[in-house]
Amino acid sequence: xxxxxxxxxxxxxxxxxxxxxxxxxxxxxxxxxxxxxxxxxxxxxxxxxxxxxxxxxxxxxxxxxxxxxxxxxxxxxxxxxxxxxxxxxxxxxxxxxxxxxxxxxxxxxxxxxxxxxxxxxxxxxxxxxxxxxxxxxxxxxxxxxxxxxxxxxxxxxxxxxxxxxxxxxxxxxxxxxxxxxxxxxxxxxxxxxxxxxxxxxxxxxxxxxxxxxxxxxxxxxxxxxxxxxxxxxxxxxxxxxxxxxxxxxxxxxxxxxxxxxxxxxxxxxxxxxxxxxxxxxxxxxxxxxxxxxxxxxxxxxxxxxxxxxxxxxxxxxxxxxxxxxxxxxxxxxxxxxxx
Ligand SMILES: [Zn+2]
Numbered sequence: 001x002x003x004x005x006x007x008x009x010x011x012x013x014x015x016x017x018x019x020x021x022x023x024x025x026x027x028x029x030x031x032x033x034x035x036x037x038x039x040x041x042x043x044x045x046x047x048x049x050x051x052x053x054x055x056x057x058x059x060x061x062x063x064x065x066x067x068x069x070x071x072x073x074x075x076x077x078x079x080x081x082x083x084x085x086x087x088x089x090x091x092x093x094x095x096x097x098x099x100x101x102x103x104x105x106x107x108x109x110x111x112x113x114x115x116x117x118x119x120x121x122x123x124x125x126x127x128x129x130x131x132x133x134x135x136x137x138x139x140x141x142x143x144x145x146x147x148x149x150x151x152x153x154x155x156x157x158x159x160x161x162x163x164x165x166x167x168x169x170x171x172x173x174x175x176x177x178x179x180x181x182x183x184x185x186x187x188x189x190x191x192x193x194x195x196x197x198x199x200x201x202x203x204x205x206x207x208x209x210x211x212x213x214x215x216x217x218x219x220x221x222x223x224x225x226x227x228x229x230x231x232x233x234x235x236x237x238x239x240x241x242x243x244x245x246x247x248x249x250x251x252x253x254x255x256x257x258x259x260x261x262x263x264x265x266x267x268x269x270x271x272x273x274x275x276x277x278x279x280x281x282x283x284x285x286x287x288x289x290x291x292x293x294x295x296x297x298x299x300x301x302x303x304x305x306x307x308x309x310x311x312x313x314x315x316x317x318x319x320x321x322x323x324x325x326x327x328x329x330x331x332x333x334x335x336x337x338x339x
Contacts, residue, residue, distance in 0.1 A: 008047055008048055008049050009047075009048045009109070010045055010046070010047050010048070010105070010107065010108040010109070011046040011047075011048070011111050011139070011184075011187060012043055012044075012045055012046075012104050012108045012109070012110050012111065012135075013043060013044050013046060013111045013112070013141070013180050013183045013184040013187055014041065014042065014043035014100075014110065014112060014117070014180055015041075015042045015043070015113070015117070015176045015177075015179040015180040015183060016038050016040060016041050016042070016117050016120065016121065016176055017038070017039055017040040017076075017080045017082070017175055017176045018036030018037055018120055018124075019036065019037050019066055019069040019072060019073055019076055020035070020036050020037075020069060020073045020075070020076055021069050021073070022069075022071060022073050022074075025071070027068075027069075028068050028069075029068050029127065033123065033126075033127065034069075034123050034124070034127050035119075035120065035123060036069075036123075037066045037068050037069045037124065038066075038093060038121070039063065039064050039066055039082065039087055039090065040061070040063050040064060040080075040082075040090075040174065040175065040176040040177075041060070041061070041062055041064070041096055041100055041176055042060065042174065042175070042176030042177030042178070042179060042180040042181075043059065043060040043061075043100065043103070043104075043177075043180050044056055044057055044058075044059050044060070044177075044180045044183075044184035045057035045104075045108075045184075046111075046184050046187055046191075051192070051195035051199075052192050052195065054188045054192075056181075056184050056185070056188065059173065059177040059180060059181055060100060060103045060177075060180075061173070061174055061176065061177035062090070062091060062096045062100070063086065063090035063091070063096075063174075064087075064091060064092070064093050064096050065088060065089075065090035065091060065092060066087055066090075067092075067093075068127070070084065071084050072084045072087065080176075081175065082175075093124060093128055094128055094130065097125070097130070104135070108135065108137070109135075109137045109138070109139050109215055110135040110137065110138045110139070111138070111141050111183070111187060112138075112140060112141065112183070113140070113141050113142050113158050113179070113183045113186075114140060114142050114155075115140050115304055115306060118134070118138065118218050121134060122134070122218075133219045134218055134219065135218075136217045136218075136219055137215050137216075137217065138215065138216055138217065138218045138304070139214050139215045139305065140214070140304065140305050140306060141183055141186060141187050141190065142155060142156065143214065143305050143306055143309055144187075144194065144214050144305075145161050145164075145186055145190045147208065147209070148190050148193040148194045148197055149161070149164055149165075149189075149190060149193060151207055153309060153313055158179060158182055158183060158186070161186045162182050162185075162186065165185070165186060167182060167185045167186070167189075194208065206316060213258075213279060213305065213308060214305045215305070216278050216279060216302070216303065216304040216305055216308075217277065217278050217302065218304065220250070220277060220302040221301075221302070222249045222250055222301075222302065223249060223299060223300060223301035224249040224299070224300045225297070225298065225299050225300075226241070226244050226297075227241070227295055227298065228240040228241040228296040228298075229295065230289060230294065230295045231293065231294050231295065232293055232294070233294065234286045236294075237286050237294035237295050237296040238268060238284060238286050238296050240296060241268075241284045241295075241296025241297070241298050242261050242268060242284060242296075242298075244298055246270075246282065246300065248274035248276070248280070249280075249300065249301075249302075250274070250277050251274065251276055251277060253274055253275070253276065255272035255274055255280065256272065256273045256274075256275065257270070257271075257272060258271040258272060258273050258279075259271040259311060259312065259315050261282065261284070262314075262315055262318055263318075264314040264315075264317075264318065266285060266286070267283060267284070267285050268282075268283070268284040268285070269281065269282065269283055269311045269314055269315070270311070271303075271308060271311045271312065271315075272300070277302070278302060279302065279303050279305075279308045280300055280301060280302050281300070281301060281303045281307060281308060281311050282298065282299070282300045283299045283300075284296055284298045284299075285297055
């Protein structure tokens with residue numbers, strides 16, 4: 001059996017609600033710095049005992065008393081069904097976050113649906129003077145669901161996935177807690193599907209990439225940039241830029257190549273892995289100088305599951321195109337032989 005991870009493994013599925021500034025009122029803080037102030041955190045732990053045995057915890061749920069956007073934005077209020085008064089009973093953000101971390105425990109993969117919660121969480125941590133470093137293993141459930149349930153990169157809603165897995169609907173929870181509960185159920189089903197698909201076809205990285213490719217470190221922002229010398233031809237500039245040795249920007253270790261450089265339109269893409277620090281994507285483009293000569297600009301940066309998937313899909317598209325043209329070419333040859 002390809003036991004891919006050490007069991008038991010814990011996933012903390014969390015969901016947040018946040019309030020937004022009211023457009024016609026002066027905002028106490030630049031909305032670019034704080035696009036949303038968190039007013040509720042809900043979470044459910046999914047403990048994986050084996051490939052098809054999972055235990056879901058009781059939800060964690062706490063309301064936060066906002067200090068910046070204290071009046072409920074009407075649009076937000078409609079969606080999450082909370083009033084300005086409801087928020088007054090909340091606890092300060094620092095207190096709720098501390099309790100949340102305690103509840104999470106140690107050694108877990110943090111999960112959300114989509115990756116917008118992470119940036120909101122970081123913005124809230126920063127504005128409260130806390131470190132914006134969060135758990136170093138993060139998984140976005142949305143692309144995992146898409147791949148294992150439907151073999152698609154299409155972004156689906158939580159409601160869609162709930163229907164897809166026929167998860168019973170419940171109204172007994174607060175909004176963040178309820179969403180976390182649904183997302184945890186979806187994660188469980190998606191993991192079961194994942195292991196079934198992998199066990200049937202273990203090496204099939206194309207249709208079912210390894211679980212670790214969905215897990216990234218949201219704290220890594222280091223990147224590396226380089227450029228080639230100037231050449232008279234664009235082709236030469238690209239060729240030289242692609243020769244750059246690929247080492248991890250953090251530990252300098254040589255990277256394992258997951259997808260070799262390939263052209264996608266005018267951009268060259270590639271995918272790499274540092275065994276310690278995770279997935280990185282490479283990007284190279286030719287740039288023109290005022291003298292009509294060329295140099296190549298390269299960038300290597302850490303990527304989350306979504307960005308890595310983008311590269312993977314561009315690569316698949318290219319391969320499929322090549323497959324199609326190979327088929328057309330061989331049909332053409334057959335025809336020629338018949339004639
Ligand atoms: Zn590294």
